[in-house]
Amino acid sequence: MSECRICNRTFKYDKKLGHNKTRCNTCIVNARRKRISEMCFAYKGNKCIYCGYDRCKRSLCFHHVDPKEKDFQISGNWGLKWDRIQKELDKCILVCSNCHGEIHEGLLKVE
DSSP states (O other): OEEOTTTOOEEOOOGGGTOOSSSOHHHHHHHHHHHHHHHHHHHTTSSOTTTOOOSOGGGEEEEESSGGGOOSOSTTOTTSOHHHHHHHHTTEEEEEHHHHHHHHHTSSOOO
């Protein structure tokens, strides 16, 4: 048995299953999801395109410019390959929650 150096959980190391000797699979997956999430925000500029808000990532949204072209929702799909996520990001803009609401109310125009 091995112990994860991040969460201290004990797990059975099995190289065939893709395990790492120092981290459990849960921690490996969580680290990858966080890395992909950070790459998505960086790819779109890390701030709202309208007001420049950049204080809290949880307050930023990926808004599809044309909902008809939407293949999947960006948030929550961090397990997909980067090139597939990047193609979907090209259909989106990054906006804060307030500006996102104003877009849906018709107060802000999306170019």
